[in-house]
Amino acid sequence: MLPNWYHNMLACHACTLRATCSGVVGGDGPTPATYMLIGEAPGAEEDKSVIPFTGRAGSELDYFLSLAVIERSEVFVTNSARCFPPSSRHPRTPKPNEVATCRQWLLKELEWVQPKVVILLGAIAINNMLPGTKLTQHGVPYWQEGIAYVPMYHP
Secondary structure: OOOHHHHHHHOOOOOHHHHHOOOOOOOEOOOOOOEEEEEOOOOHHHHHHOOOOOHHHHHHHHHHHHHOOOOHHHEEEEEOOOOOOOOOOOOOOOOHHHHHHHHHHHHHHHHHHOOOEEEEEHHHHHHHHOOOOOOOOOOOOEEEOOEEEEEEOOO
């Protein structure tokens, strides 16, 4: 069952991205979950399906999870920004104010999912969850409040 705030997130129009996307892309997966994966923003396929990590991104995720012997059904997936950030040629990186607007939803998801491990894909997710942290190596966990945050490169 979805929490009440989740419906508010899906109805969010707090930033300009909402006017240009098909819909708000909320997180997807089991709750609670041991693993939570946070990406940058929905891509074109995610915008169409309104489900995170579908299409090519989902296929790549499934491949890398299989290498780690983790079933996709065990992972809650979400993004730092909730709406597709289009541009004239390719999707653009979400702007800091767009990520900041969506942060409230990400923090609510974090509380709802109660992960033990949060995998941060790329600089947007890393800076969003570990602000001010100077990374020395990707893949080395940072511990905060009993959660291992693992910074990784964006695929």
